Amino acid sequence: MNTVIAFIVIFGALVFFHEFGHFLFAKRAGILCREFAIGMGPKIFAYKKGETVYTLRLLPLGGYVRMAGEDPEMAELKPGRRIGIVLNDEEEITKIIVNGKDRYPNARVIEVEKADLEHQLFIKGYEEEEEEARVFPVHREAVMVEDGLETQISPWDRQFASKTLGQRAMTIFAGPLFNFILAFIVFSIVAIIQGIPTDEPELGRLTSDGAAQEAGLQEGDKVISINGQGVASWSDIVAIVQENPQSEVEFTVERNGEVMDMPVTPQVREIEDQRIGVIGVYSPVEKSFFGSIVHGAKETYLWTVEILRLLGQLVTGQFSIDMLSGPVGIYVSTDTVAKSGIMNLMTWAGALSINLGIMNLLPLPALDGGRLLFFFFEAVRGKPLDRQKEGMVHFVGFALLMLLMIVVTWNDIQRFFLQ
Template sequence: MGTLLVNILLFVIILTVIIGLHELGHFYFAKKAKILCFEYSIGMGPAIYQKRVGETNYAVRAIPLGGYVSMAGELQQSSMLQIGKNIGLNIVDDVVTEIALSPVVKTDYTGQLVDFDIYGKDQKPLFIIIETNGLQHRYEVSRTAMIHLNEKSKMQVAPEERSFESKTLWQRFLVIFAGPAMNFILAFLIFLIVGFFVGKPSTSNIVASVSENLPIYETGIKPGDAITEINGKPITEWADIRNELYNSNSLTITLKHSGNTNIHQVKLALVIQTLGITNYNENGIVDLSEPILGMAAGKADGFLEAGDKITKINDTTINNWDDIYVFFKEFLGNVVTISFIRDGVEKTETIEMLTKNAVSKLGYDPIALQMGIGNRTSFNLGYTLAYPFKKMLSDVSSTINTVGLLINPNENVGIGDLSGPVGIFTLVGSASKGGILSLLAFAGFLSVNIGIINLLPIPALDGGRIIFLGYEWVTRRRIPVKIENMINNVVFILLMMLFVFVTYKDI
């Protein structure tokens, strides 16, 4: 229970920081352009805390999945006032300072709305006309007047010069692009911090760390030991270890410790990334003498489960994990028929996997083997300063490749393979187990993802709005605000439906 609460807290903190800074980018440049911002909100749903400072309401909302900056121009205030409806006014020196749309708000004057202009195009004076006892009264409206929607909710009048659409194309571009830009800046700073601690990997064959959950720990290997041979082949540097790692699911390694030489047989943690199965679980590697699954995820999720014993893949009989390794190493297709035993009952499932090309483009090995050892690292200023650039490039490339795979029907990557909030929560928990550096690296990766996704040319996202600006720049014609808002709202609803679907697939 304690671990769950910690993971929930980490999940909320990470998303709050990433989304809060994204919205802060929009907010800062909107304020700089003198755009009226009604609200800066972190989260969605009902407010758990809010405070008005000046013309802006700052809010933290209950659901930490999103956020927004509500700007003048995105919300059409004129639609709030309806001709023929009763409204209330507070007037100071013949100028309206407050407009009440709800009768529960106390005002000095009430009447039926006859006509109004609270936008003031081309700096025209704002006005409002009400009818009381058969007589019409015209009043000037202050350009900073407040509109009371109800007893608790109010917003400032937004004349044209304070609206988003009145600003230059460059100012509007900066407001929109600043959100994703903040995600990239945050990720860069996170990776810079991580770079100071990870150190430059040594090329030496000396072991620096050993995982307690993997079989190699049982050999008694200690940090400082040297691996001198694997399967009879000399090992002189760390790259040699990786090269030999993919020749077999089990290795014969020669260790040198304090002048003594020992030979051990070591089984490896095996992950078939294309299918989503592994002989490893949170407690370590399961019984390697039999092909029993430690975990099933990805494409195998819903078909296979932890504890299933694989007996056959296509026409190949499976006796152990070595057989599974050899099959997938040689297999070039992406559809497999798997026979397995679950609770004493033999079952068969046909599964369409990810292609090896797709997994490689995502930055992973189609078949991953882990021995459970780490090499030495040392501080190197050049490596540290270069690290955030390399990591940014890697994560941006991975995210773009993922998007490309989604629209390529030949790669079998679908919307259901994406991670929603539940999947991200799970990943946060997994990253936290790897320590603070793993958690920071994941936060940076997530920030890059959010930045890239928001730049996709899809209406309702920042990228879609930039496309609208591009259309305006090329044609010298603006898309009407009502049409743009309608398109954004429709696509937003579709994105929310996708959000719910991906979340459902995570559960």
């Protein structure tokens, strides 16, 4: 149960920050954001504030911000169509009732002759028993009612496509950017709480079941030598211990001004088919708020480089697609990490956030990187590509992405549950 909660919290935080980046910069650009969704599929919770509906959806496969103008949103008011309209005190239309007019007894019924709900914001039509059409101005925040659902109209200047190339690109780039920001914040918080690892030849925190604890070593012991070999850094200590699995080594340490010799037998740990020695000691740390911020930035950079390296191996064939993990694999890994403590779980969340940011920046259709690639082509051509063709490319890309997700998830199930 703890793993389920940890997975939900981590997944929710990663998706929330990603979508919040899109949402924040869309709002800054003046784009009408219709929905802010966490998850996909059927809604299990919805709350509307202002002009945005905030939803929680059933399937933990991502999230989205639905911006005005990106998809067909409402019925087209063709000539001859009969609609109901509700006016405010300034004689502006505030509600357009496409069907179900009987539910609005105060609505006036007109037959549409012409309508423009994007640029000039008007509806021209005939009321009953009138021979001459009348032009009704439409309020910028008017809503259209269809099948009982209200949808706010979106004037052209509130639509995504109306914004400058820079505003659109920044709105899309902000999602992955906020994943890197989240990772930086998480790594910095971990460093503030735990301290910043140093390379001093001292012992940090000891595990309760490690060889160091059993041998009587203590946190803060300064290591002078091991087996008579002088050590000048924490890295020296790690190297010697790893080379001696299950072989007794003699630590010479200084504690409170007293020098003492203490025999320790490193335990064995297997990493990638290699046996190394461990004694259950963390590296020494120092406390510094500013240093923690710097450390958070360094960790973000190092994880980014490492993930890019693994991605490069995947491209060159050194890393098999069978080794990729989907939601199932991430859940299993989260379970393993959660057992090692909250700080390790936070570090894992930071790494996942960077991974999500990088994956979304790949120049593939349906991903943020794919959309940014189309913006690059627009900048080179001096005009946008055909929206229908771009939409088809993204649709095909999304279908292939879902297929890859299914394959990866099946591989995870076979790897973790069917072997």
